[in-house]
Amino acid sequence: MENAVQKQWEEINDQLYKIIIFKDFKEAFAFMEKVAKLAEREAHHPKWCNEYNKLEIWLSTHDAGNVVTDKDRNMAKLIDEILD
Numbered sequence: 001m002e003n004a005v006q007k008q009w010e011e012i013n014d015q016l017y018k019i020i021i022f023k024d025f026k027e028a029f030a031f032m033e034k035v036a037k038l039a040e041r042e043a044h045h046p047k048w049c050n051e052y053n054k055l056e057i058w059l060s061t062h063d064a065g066n067v068v069t070d071k072d073r074n075m076a077k078l079i080d081e082i083l084d
Contacts, residue, residue, distance in 0.1 A: 003022075003023055003027075004020050004021065004022050004023075004027070004031070004083060005020070005021040006018065006019070006020040006021070006083060007019050007020075009076050009080075011068055014060055014066060014067045014068060015047075015058045015059060015060040015066075015068065015072075016057075016058070016059040016060070016068055016072050016073070016076050017056070017057070017058050017059075018056070018057045018076070018079075019054065019055070019056050019057075020054075020055045020057070020083070021053055021054055021055075022053045022054075022055070023053065024052075024053050025052050025053055027053070028050055028052070028053050028054070028055050029050070031055065031082065031083075032048070032050060032055065034082050035048075035057075035079055035082065038075075038078055038079070038082065039075075042074075042075060042078065044059075044061075044071055044072075044075045046058065046059050046075070046079075047059075047060075057079065059072040059075055059076055060072060
């Protein structure tokens with residue numbers, strides 16, 4: 001995924017937000033599969049939207065009132081590790 005173009009995580013409206021542009025849909029979907037496995041392991045599931053090669057991700061903790069917590073920051077870090 002080293003060719004993916006990504007913005008840094010931003011905190012917007014009590015959510016961590018990131019957009020990633022991949023080479024094509026296949027690469028975006030492969031990344032989403034990896035994040036899905038990670039989300040199951042961490043019991044922390046992102047809100048996301050995929051359109052062809054573009055993936056937008058939002059993280060917040062529902063149990064804490066839909067705000068950003070350390071759980072979200074940790075998930076963001078783990079997602080970034082997949083990208084590296």
